Every structure is written in structure tokens, then in C-alpha cells.
Amino acid sequence: MTFVYCPKCAAPLVDSTVDREPRRVCSRPCGFIYYDNPTPVVAAVVEHEGRIVLAHNRAWPSRSFFGLITGFLEQRESPAQCAIREVKEELNLDAAAEPTLIGVYPFERMNQVIIAYHVLASGTVALNEELDDHRHVPFDECFYWPAGTGFALRDWLRSKGYEPAMVELRR
Secondary structure, three states: OOOOEOOOOOOEEEEEEEOOEEEEEEOOOOOOEEOOOOEEEEEEEEEEOOEEEEEEEOOOOOOOOOEOEEEEOOOOOOHHHHHHHHHHHHHOOEEOOOOEEEEEEEEHHHOEEEEEEEEEEEOOOOOOOOEEEEEEEOHHHOEEOOOHHHHHHHHHHHHOOOOOEEOOOOO
16 A cells, blocks of 8 residues: 555655655654555465465466465464464365474565465365365475465475476466
8 A cells, every 4th residue: 555645644745765765754744754564474385185285366367376375464463373374264274283484585566575384284175265276286296486475385395305397477
């Protein structure tokens, strides 16, 4: 979201430089600076029945792209708790163990920081309203895409001794 008006005093925001960075600041002396910091998002590499679960979000324009389970970090929720919650909400699977951190990845196109976990899951997959399809993919058939969640999948697969191929994303 880009602010046009100051949320403190309603004056227009203007372009400025703060700490050598371009920022939007209040045109009045109320002191508001719009930093536009990235949003934390949690991603889960879900391992289920010896395979990786990739899902298709019904809002995505490409019918051929399947990705990781992701979600926004809630207030007073740890990233690991978020991974467990999102896997349960989106796939109806239970975490069989504590999630393990894979890494943290920038996703500049969406102004997000991806915090990625591996979640070993059990149960029967039942998709929620956000998803319209899923796939169980053997580790050795997984590929990665050159973006935040794709790099997380790549790094997890490498940690298991696999070297996935990269596939370019089409926009």
C-alpha cells in the first residue's frame, strides 16, 4: 500500500530523502515518514507421504504454476507457528514435528521477506477455498523457480542431496 496522505495529520505526503533513502514524508512538520518496510511472509516446504506438496492458488493467472504453502505472519505468532497454521488451514494437514527453518529470502517484487520452513506433515489433504489443486511431487522431480519461495525449495532439496533444475517463471 502506498500512502498519499499522512495517516497522522492527513496532509499530503511528498518525496524526500531520509537517511540517504528515498521516502515519502509529511508535507507538514508532524514528523511522519513512510518507510514502506517489507511484509513478513512464511512459506512451508510441506513433506507429506515422502513427497513435496505443491499447491495452486485459485487467484493465480497461470494454471500451470504450483508453489509452496504461504501466509502472512499474524500478530503475536511466531514464524514456526505460522507455518503450522498455514499448512493446517490450506491443506488440512497436521505438523508431525516442529518445523525447521530453511532460510530467509527477499521477495522484492511483492515487497516481502519470506521466512521458509520445512514442515513434515501427516493426515489427508483437503484444500481450503484459497487453493484449487495440489500435487505430490517426488524430491527428485522437483524444480525451483528464481524467486523467494523457489529458492527456499531449492535450498531444502540441496540439503537432502538433490540438485533441482531451475524453471523460469512466465508473467
